[in-house]
Amino acid sequence: MSKEDLVFIEGKVVEVAAGGNFIIEGPKGMRLAAKLAGKLRRRHIRVILGDHVTVGVSPYDPTHGLITYRGKAPSPTDNQGDNK
Numbered sequence: 001m002s003k004e005d006l007v008f009i010e011g012k013v014v015e016v017a018a019g020g021n022f023i024i025e026g027p028k029g030m031r032l033a034a035k036l037a038g039k040l041r042r043r044h045i046r047v048i049l050g051d052h053v054t055v056g057v058s059p060y061d062p063t064h065g066l067i068t069y070r071g072k073a074p075s076p077t078d079n080q081g082d083n084k
Contacts, residue, residue, distance in 0.1 A: 006056035037066040
């Protein structure tokens with residue numbers, strides 16, 4: 001399956017499982033298992049609990065996928081400095 005055939009879902013890492021697997025919570029509370037994609041693994045990108053990630057999911061089996069992008073978890077001080 002090529003990269004163009006994947007459906008991309010944004011979600012949040014809610015659990016770190018053994019063997020480099022992660023449990024991702026997507027839109028509407030949907031949960032799926034995901035592994036790191038090759039480029040993330042090759043460049044030693046670390047994914048931790050609470051990170052926002054983009055997961056490429058096969059349309060044939062939407063229960064697991066590959067993490068293709070890692071965004072940082074929002075820090076608690078991001079919204080507190082908006083006093084203008």
